[in-house]
Amino acid sequence: MAEQLRASRCPRCRRLVVPPASICPDHPVRMVAALLPPLGEVVSFTTLHSPPEGFRAPLHLALVELQGGARLFCHGSATEGVKIGSHVSVEAVDSVFYFSHMGFTDRARLFWRRAGAGGERVAAIGKSVVKGMWNRRPRGED
């Protein structure tokens, strides 16, 4: 599984931002470091056909909302099959975020890996189905 993402949290309003920022966008207070699971949902996406200098066309961009509400911009290798609400995993390579669309098998594999060994696996899969952890979460809430 991809590494957790470095974020920061406002001690006053608990807002999370990625990448980390020193001051909360809503309050003039110092944010504290946080780590977030690299999993989220596509808020919107686009393909840029005349990207600025230094980028190759077509440039696939997505705005992804992580569990917990932090949003981040990501590059992707394609947007085929991606929809608003699609579940993606996010990976940071040289401090640049990339999203990859997770199909059913990817998700199953992810749960498998997350669940660890033996009996935990079954329990974890069961829990994830019950909790509907891949369902849309309320927006703008921590």
Next chain:
Amino acid sequence: MWIAGAGMTRFGRRDENLQDLIAEAALAAMHDAGIERPDALVVAAMNPEEFTGEGNYGSLIATRLGLSYVPALRVETATSSGVAAVYAAFAAIAAGFHRSVLVVGGEKMTHLATPRVSEIIGRSIDPHEKSYGTTMPALAGLITRAVMHRRGLSLREISQVAVKNHAHGVRNPFAHFQEAVTLEAVMESRLVADPLRLFHCCPISDGGAAILLTTDRRAVRVAGIGQGADTIAVRYRTDLTSFRATQAAAEAAYRMAGFGAARVEVAEIHDAFAPFELISLEDTGLVPAGKAGRATLDGETAIGGRLPVNTSGGLKARGHPLAATGISQIVELFWQLTGRADGRQVEARVALAQSIGGLATNNWVTLLEARR
């Protein structure tokens, strides 16, 4: 607070330099007002340093206009700089500093190649997001997809905004584009930032626009002006389908005016990208939530409709010389309210202008009212 006079250049590809465009608009407004020497000057230019290599723009324009000893300011809030200058002038008069202030804005862009222009405009984007290759059209593309998905706007409704505004531009001799486009042409134009297409986007234009504000009673009153703000980082926002900055600006302007959206009879809206007109009509309360697409298809916002929007052609057809744009909206509405919008005149006493700065980080709503 009254508008004593207004003037603007024809927008489009112009051979004149920025100083000359600004001077043409300013002199027209001063002549229109019958005021040769305003107490102060406020100049709006978004980025003359990079577009033209010139700076110290307040003083530069003051001297160019023969007003070297008149105190001058330069004001900047990205693509809404023009209205920010109107606000600065309004505030200075309201504070009792001056009795008349000339507000002029302009931009000269077409002499540079499009990628360079995009790069300069792109400096108003959050630097982290810009490092991903986001441009204004890219961010607008994300917003367009989100409004289509969450608000059920159709590509046809969005495209009709461009068709309508081009039809209005045909009737405006100051417009960059004075030719009509068909719905098919808009919907089949090339993709810029999926699902946004070329004909959904405003052009790159040169031009200048000016108004003269005064404490003396004239034909048109500035009834209200409001500013609203939002995060520069789009990732910090929880909603892509409306602009908080417009909503806050509208609320402030209506509060100052003492009346609401129901009294507005004509509007100029910041349609840098066609879906922004639909979003903004709802953010200002001019059209009920969820109804802007339908209202546009039904012709409600066309000249002759219930609420004519962008009689000038909007940013789409009149053009968008950045810092001139917000002022040119007020020029158009001043002409509408004084019966001088030849060829596109509508019946109206109350008008609204809405301007977007950057990706809706610093927006303005201005309300004008004609004297009875």
